[in-house]
Amino acid sequence: MDNTQGLIVSSAPHLKSDMTTSKAMKDVILALVPVTLVAVYFFQTYALFLVTACLVTAAVTEVLFRKLMNKKATLHDYSALLTGLLVALCFSATTEWWKGALATFIAIGVAKELMGGLGWNRFNPALFGRISLILLAPWFVPLNSGLSAWSVNLGTVDTITQGTPLAMLQQGMAMPGFFQLFAWYPGGAMAEASALAVLLGGLYLIYKQHIRWIIPLSILGTVFVLTLVAGQNPFYQLVSGGLMLGAFFMATDWVTCPINDRGKIIFGVAIGVLIVFFRLGLAATEGVGFAILIMNAFVPAIERVTRRASFSAPRAVSIPLPDKGTPVSK
Amino acid sequence: MEVRTFLGGAHIPHYKSFTEDKPITRLSVPKVVIVPLSQHLGAPNEPLVKVGDKVEVGQKIGDSQEHIAAPVHASVSGTVVAIEPRPWYEGGETMSIVIEADESMNQDFVPKVEQNPADLSKEEIIAAIREAGIVGMGGAAFPTHANISQKKAVDSLLLNGAECEPFLTCDHRQMVERPDDLIAGAEMMMRCIGAKTCYIGIEVNKPDAIEILSEKVKDREDIKIVPLAVKYPQGNKAHLINAITGRNVPRGARSADLGCIVRNVGTTIAGYEAVVYGRPCYERVVTVTGPTVPKPGNYIVRIGTPVSHVVREAGVENLEEMKVVVGGPMTGMAQANLEAPVVKSNTGVLILPREMVREDVEYFDCVRCAKCVEQCPVFLYPNEISIACENDMISKAESWDVMDCIECGICAYICPSGRPIVKFIKRVKPEIKKLQRSRR
Numbered sequence: 182m183d184n185t186q187g188l189i190v191s192s193a194p195h196l197k198s199d200m201t202t203s204k205a206m207k208d209v210i211l212a213l214v215p216v217t218l219v220a221v222y223f224f225q226t227y228a229l230f231l232v233t234a235c236l237v238t239a240a241v242t243e244v245l246f247r248k249l250m251n252k253k254a255t256l257h258d259y260s261a262l263l264t265g266l267l268v269a270l271c272f273s274a275t276t277e278w279w280k281g282a283l284a285t286f287i288a289i290g291v292a293k294e295l296m297g298g299l300g301w302n303r304f305n306p307a308l309f310g311r312i313s314l315i316l317l318a319p320w321f322v323p324l325n326s327g328l329s330a331w332s333v334n335l336g337t338v339d340t341i342t343q344g345t346p347l348a349m350l351q352q353g354m355a356m357p358g359f360f361q362l363f364a365w366y367p368g369g370a371m372a373e374a375s376a377l378a379v380l381l382g383g384l385y386l387i388y389k390q391h392i393r394w395i396i397p398l399s400i401l402g403t404v405f406v407l408t409l410v411a412g413q414n415p416f417y418q419l420v421s422g423g424l425m426l427g428a429f430f431m432a433t434d435w436v437t438c439p440i441n442d443r444g445k446i447i448f449g450v451a452i453g454v455l456i457v458f459f460r461l462g463l464a465a466t467e468g469v470g471f472a473i474l475i476m477n478a479f480v481p482a483i484e485r486v487t488r489r490a491s492f493s494a495p496r497a498v499s500i501p502l503p504d505k506g507t508p509v510s511k
Numbered sequence: 512m513e514v515r516t517f518l519g520g521a522h523i524p525h526y527k528s529f530t531e532d533k534p535i536t537r538l539s540v541p542k543v544v545i546v547p548l549s550q551h552l553g554a555p556n557e558p559l560v561k562v563g564d565k566v567e568v569g570q571k572i573g574d575s576q577e578h579i580a581a582p583v584h585a586s587v588s589g590t591v592v593a594i595e596p597r598p599w600y601e602g603g604e605t606m607s608i609v610i611e612a613d614e615s616m617n618q619d620f621v622p623k624v625e626q627n628p629a630d631l632s633k634e635e636i637i638a639a640i641r642e643a644g645i646v647g648m649g650g651a652a653f654p655t656h657a658n659i660s661q662k663k664a665v666d667s668l669l670l671n672g673a674e675c676e677p678f679l680t681c682d683h684r685q686m687v688e689r690p691d692d693l694i695a696g697a698e699m700m701m702r703c704i705g706a707k708t709c710y711i712g713i714e715v716n717k718p719d720a721i722e723i724l725s726e727k728v729k730d731r732e733d734i735k736i737v738p739l740a741v742k743y744p745q746g747n748k749a750h751l752i753n754a755i756t757g758r759n760v761p762r763g764a765r766s767a768d769l770g771c772i773v774r775n776v777g778t779t780i781a782g783y784e785a786v787v788y789g790r791p792c793y794e795r796v797v798t799v800t801g802p803t804v805p806k807p808g809n810y811i812v813r814i815g816t817p818v819s820h821v822v823r824e825a826g827v828e829n830l831e832e833m834k835v836v837v838g839g840p841m842t843g844m845a846q847a848n849l850e851a852p853v854v855k856s857n858t859g860v861l862i863l864p865r866e867m868v869r870e871d872v873e874y875f876d877c878v879r880c881a882k883c884v885e886q887c888p889v890f891l892y893p894n895e896i897s898i899a900c901e902n903d904m905i906s907k908a909e910s911w912d913v914m915d916c917i918e919c920g921i922c923a924y925i926c927p928s929g930r931p932i933v934k935f936i937k938r939v940k941p942e943i944k945k946l947q948r949s950r951r
Contacts, residue, residue: 189832190834191870193918194920194923196867197846202928203926205880301873433883488892492760493915496759
């Protein structure tokens, strides 16, 4: 027996968990499949077309920017495709395709790759792309006429003319039943077609331990309590607009949320407060997106104030008597 | 049953089923043993024999005048054929005494005395343990006699039977098969350190050990069995103290400062045999295992047995695409060749297939998933530390308390970006130590 032949040598630890970034990203994409299917059911070719446009743009932008910056391609970690899908779901299905593509380009190119790539971005790329489009709105008229030759006629879909539930809420219009709104009600962005489908995806992510329950619960809990205090119907508030998608998929983004549990609570509660302020105080659109992006900027500060002490830090506690360990069960 | 533990830590699949029911058996004596001259933490030993000398099993062949040192003994009867640097399991080479076994000689140790520890004074017990070269056999290799001869008042003796690393079962089997020797050894050590209570901490994935030992001590007040949650690194000294006594272990504190002495269960049994029979530490129980090993088991292996001999005796023919680890899978050392010998602190020899092992081939940027922070048993921020260490930002790493790291390996195990965090940390720690020394 040759003693050195074929041996693998590397540093400790020698075992690995079965979790990798690409597996986690694939799971998040899987968790978005239910709401995407609902959107496709309601908006048919519109939804399919916009999602495809965003996914293709995401892949092309990622490859292009990595190439230009002389870095290894990272398409295989699926994070770019996930961002593309999230951007698409933030738009209503009848949005012109180039708006979705532009938002995706900004998301991947500016908010992610120019910041240093996955792990270095301060802001949630998908939301950054989506919100940028609001700021770029004045350019849309000339752009639209310039790009009219490129527009695609997809026919008509009859469900898309309804107002968004949130606008109806803000204007005090008659609302559909809560359960209809929760499970199955097209209006607004594609991800808003079914809060139930988004919730299912979010619970799957918690079950798979990709995200913790702390951020979604603090956001939803804060919105519930504050809107109740403000005399609104909190259940309607929870299931309308981008709240579910924001709470489960955007605010929980690994890279742009706080590391600690304590930080996650502060982050979630602050987002909840901002959302209620934007919705009731300003009647603004995209309140969830703005709230999360604003709090993304505060993450370094949150990390600083929530840093925990090392296990080995000296503690001013006298030595307890024996038999005072930490029982976990009886 | 009350189960205790510490905060943080990880649930890692424990892969103990290959060997947990395998009774301890003897591995064949190799033709040549390589006995490293110094196998302990402390002052180096000098050889007491020269090339060409005949030695017997158990004969002392290396020792030092210093207090913190433990002698080494011949593990076979035969002839000293070389005293020269030989491979060491942690890498590099170390001065070793090479002995060729003589088949015409008796290869079994013959006890020269049989005495009752109760008849001996504290000093005589400590001297016998030193003479036998007993060191911490859970991996630390600190000389046991130095540990139990402190002047500080100590109220508790903690016996470490957690065996929290995956795959390893040598302590488990010793607790199951030799409960009486373990308890007698505990009594002996309690006398030496003046402890009133002994706690034997055992993870609950060893129910047979808990049951047998609980039965043995059911009428006594001074020895208690403490079931511990199955969580890595439950067997780390500071975490064991924290789980059993609730005491915090601040940096720089020795366990005696906290009123505790912690000993591994295997060390306790070896110490007992050293006092009763004068049996030196020339062999130990080693778990030889892996998912594809034909004959996994808990083997009594002579100190100095080359790893290649152990691997061959376990029936492993092909090492292609395998990682051979000496020690546990989380903190042990991968072997580049199998020439290094088994020494006193080696708990296991693991033969792991490629699918199972982590390799440092490719890693990505930190994605701040927070898994390492959630599970770090020292409450550090391995994410920040890994970025600082990767870029040689020494003082930044220091400000994140990298020196408190116990290198348990959870962060690198869990990292979805495959970052070799422990490797980074090990590279930076000596630099920081240098820096801290220069500041003083």
